[in-house]
Amino acid sequence: MTFGDIEESARPLAVLVHGFPDTPHTWRHLGPVLTAAGYRVVATWLPGYLAAESGPVSAGTYVRHVLDVRNSHGGDERAVLVGHDWGATAGYGAVVSDPGAFRRFVALAVPPAAALGSGLFGYDQLKRSFYVWFIQQAGLADFAMLEPGFWESLWGDWSPGYDPTQDISMLRRYVTQETIGGVLGPYRASFDPKLIDQGAAAETAATLGVPPVPTYYLHGSRDGAIGAELLGDVISFLSTPGSVFELVDGVGHFLHLERPEVIGSKIVAWLAD
Template sequence: MSSPPAVFGDLDDRTRPLAVLVHGFPDTPFTWRHLGPVLAEHGYRVAAPWLPGYDAPAGRPISVGTYARHILDTAERYGADERAVLIGHDWGAQAGYGAVVAQPHAFGRFVALAVPPIAALSGLFGYRQLKRSFYVWFIQQVGLAEPALLAPGFWESLWADWSPGYDATADVEELRRHVGPDNIADVIAPYRASFQPDFADPDAATEAEAAAHPPPVPTLYLHGRTDGAIGVDAIAELSGHFPAPGSSAEIVDDAGHFLHLERPDPIAERILDWLAVR
């Protein structure tokens, strides 16, 4: 059974707009400990759900479509309306594209962090990006990847590569409390489903396909200039990939992949400024 989301503000007060904050890999809702309270202070009620498989074994296939459907279920459960905003990081961003494409009226606005639309990844198969993406290919090795990822030092090294200079001790400790031998295969399942159809979630095929399309709602996209997971050299000109009026895309200086943790105050300020413009 899935754990309840992390909550900031009064989730039952439906006079306030809903914000759904979705973590990525390898992470937990703990990642929103800075942004969640700030949004609550500015009038939002915030739900930060666990992605399926992170808090307990899922017992079913998991793909990006599974994540997108989970986001949409969360929005429905907590009464999202036209004021609602979806904020996703990493897989949370990728699943967010699927959610807003599959159901454009579920959220009024979308903030995506660290993973642009697929069509914007013009350098995905260049040598430098392939080096960064070694873990994706290794994850395809069933039975070999699971113990390697759980071995001491793996998560710590990955976070250090992705967000140079950031101290991820607390984040990795929280991750290890929830991800272990019983559910590591579920946590990495979307990577396998992306390349091996046998791993895909057949019940979320529509949402998975939707995740490959640009968002039809106003979107703010932020990407760290020193991101070690997806380098800025692998990304094409961003503006054309966010077609909805009011959208904006920026490269953030002095920030890596976990930019909302590395520079929590400037990122929160940028998001709030953008949300304030109607």
């Protein structure tokens, strides 16, 4: 999915990476805003969403894909990266693996892994993260997540008050019995080393690193996937000069869909600073 003339190399490239469970369609608001700000924009599909993969899909698979997208579209030293959820995790891995690939990085809804620490195992967060543990039930989870109401309920928990009808319609069009295994692959590889994409093992490890480029991290105060109370020390893990952490009041996990004008203007202003 592209915005603007993707071949117009006089413009800097912006790569947008979606998360779980969604599609590049969720960038429909930010893409035109970045185009108006002078970028040519590609919103890529994560591996496993469009077709069944021939091998395992893990976080490193995503990282390698992001870097391939940047290179295939002629990204240069002006390129920027925006990632949400798993797209943010892939972004951390991309800038750690190749610090020269992107000038700046914007991460939404998932902070650097080290910033979460033991907070992931608090009772409230374990309740929020039930789906992570459920996904480990191969076969059962693959079936249940495709049943009517599952995605709607998950989005409702994560972004209370937002109507995801359009987004979930797109999701159901592509995430099917054929592709669900690949979509859930990175969650399973996080707990079972045998499921890691060995061709991208170094890139998987890189997702745990601290971003070496200026990074803008945005998180919703009402995020139902990762509680805002876990982020007290997040700025310590955004140590590159120019990096910023902002907690956005009144929005949940899909903050770029809930308040697209606000989030778009914040991102454009920071990239231009």
